Amino acid sequence: MTSLSIAEAAEQTGLTAHTLRYYERDGLLLGSVERASSGHRRYTERDLAWIQMVTRLRATGMPIRDVRRYAALVRQGEGNEAERLDLLLAHREVVERQLSEVTAHLRAIDHKIAMYESSVAPAESAAGA
Amino acid sequence: MTSLSIAEAAEQTGLTAHTLRYYERDGLLLGSVERASSGHRRYTERDLAWIQMVTRLRATGMPIRDVRRYAALVRQGEGNEAERLDLLLAHREVVERQLSEVTAHLRAIDHKIAMYESSVAPAESAAGA
DNA sequence: CTCCGACTTCGAGTGCACTCCACGTCAAGG
DNA sequence: CCTTGACGTGGAGTGCACTCGAAGTCGGAG
Known part of the structure; x- marks a missing residue:
């Protein structure tokens, strides 16, 4: 059905x-x-x-x-739940490490973005003025 | 040098x-x-x-x-800072969406892990007893 | 009965990002 | 002089995860 x-x-x-x-x-x-x-x-x-x-x-x-x-x-x-758990826990660890790496890199990129924003914004106002 | x-x-x-x-x-x-x-x-x-x-x-x-x-x-x-900014901002958005997706999926996986932990842990104690 | 569209299989093709190979060159050590 | 090792090049090869193509089958509409 x-x-x-x-x-x-x-x-x-x-x-x-x-x-x-x-x-x-x-x-x-x-x-x-x-x-x-x-x-x-x-x-x-x-x-x-x-x-x-x-x-x-x-x-x-x-x-x-x-x-x-x-x-x-x-x-x-049933019977191999411990193995399944191991597999998922190992994966979880990989994912978490990667999440924190990506987050750290993103922060650095954000820093760059902030630099461009402060260099572009005044130019926009100047163009607008 | x-x-x-x-x-x-x-x-x-x-x-x-x-x-x-x-x-x-x-x-x-x-x-x-x-x-x-x-x-x-x-x-x-x-x-x-x-x-x-x-x-x-x-x-x-x-x-x-x-x-x-x-x-x-x-x-x-110099001169194309606005374009560079656009590119980085677009990327930033992609990364953030992906981070939140991965995080959400990870939470669901964690839920599964918790299920296995509660099914495996008692078995371990039983084996130990 | 014929045609259509949604499905089937097998195997080949694609896109991405490396990764490696074969062969050549160069500077230094024995 | 000869070897060694780090480097150079161009192009081929790899691994992953799909993605697609060709040809065939099936149930239902007209």
Whole structure:
């Protein structure tokens, strides 16, 4: 009932149909997506929830290969929660280091911006005067 | 005097010698780096300061092509500060949007981590008991 | 029955940012 | 004189993550 075509799933997830197929091929999903009798994929709520998690991992910079490892752990079922946790904690650390690096660089860029603002603003007033 | 070989510049900037040559070829620097009589590059303080700025832009995700545009503006000399400012402001906006997206995704991942922590920790105590 | 549009597969192509290779040159040390 | 090592060049190669193309299938509208 609540199963979507690939086009609908693409719309829901913000990915393209191409990317959804690619993720499935590459083992990033929890298994093969169900098929209608026509052979067309039917995405369930569970698929979409998982794809959202994949999207979060990707959006925070986790490489495809690590997402695949994580998916493999989840696919295996219960019992490896500690491994999953390790993987997520390691990722979290990477992301946080990167966030603080980017923030620091951004501050330096802001400094540059402030310099240009003080050199451009007076020129604008002069042009306006 | 205060000019460095490419190996030293690489060490100082955290880039590889390969990357330094690549950046120069690709127009990311402010001009051709000076050469010793041997033909070897000699990086000045000014070169290093600029390369640091390039590094900041790259580290915050600015595409090579935009860095090249920015370098071209700076190379042109005074008079285009407004354009440089526009470029940096546009970049700043992209970076900030991305920072907040990543932060939001990270929070969701943290939520997942918390779930695993509460499922793993009791298991550990059980194993310890 | 025919056509259309949405899907299927497999494999090739793309864009980005490096990264490396092969070969050549030069200055200094033994 | 010969070797060594750091550097030079041009161009090819790599890894990643998609992204697309070609050709085929299927269900439903006209």
